[in-house]
Amino acid sequence: MAEPHVVGYGKRRLRVVGEPYDRDVALDLFAGILVRQYAPAVEWYQRFLGSPPSFLPNEIEAAWELAEHRFIYIREQPEDAGHARHTIFVDDLDVRTASLARRGIEPTSRETLDNGVRKVTYHDPCDNEISFGGAPL
16 A cells, blocks of 8 residues: 555645545644643734734644644643744745844754755744754845
8 A cells, every 4th residue: 555645735635545545534623732831922922923812712732824824822831831843944945034033032043954945943932943944045
C-alpha cells in the first residue's frame, strides 16, 4: 500500500492520495501551546498575535484563528509547559516582525536557510518557541 501524501489543498479541503485516504477531507488545525499561567500567557499572545482571542473554550484555554479553520490555542498546563515548537509561514515576514517590535516583542533569533528561506524565532515567557518563516528575498 502506498503511503498517503498531500497533492493539493484549498481553503478547507485537503486532497490526500493513498489507500485508505484517497479522498477529499475537511481540514481544521488546532496547534496547542501549553503554558504555566493562563492570564499572563493570554496577555503575551494577544500582543504577539495582535488581537484578543477568537474564542475562549473554558477558563484555562484561549484560541486565535490565524487563517480560516486554522488556530493556535494556549492551555494552562504548568507541568508540561515550554515544549511547543511551531513555525508559521507568512508572505509578510518583514512587516510582521516590525509590527511585533512596535508591540515590544523581539525575536530570540533570525536565520536564513541554505535555500534562502528566512526564519524569525520568538519565545513566550514559558520558553515555547513560535517562529515565522518567509520566502527568500
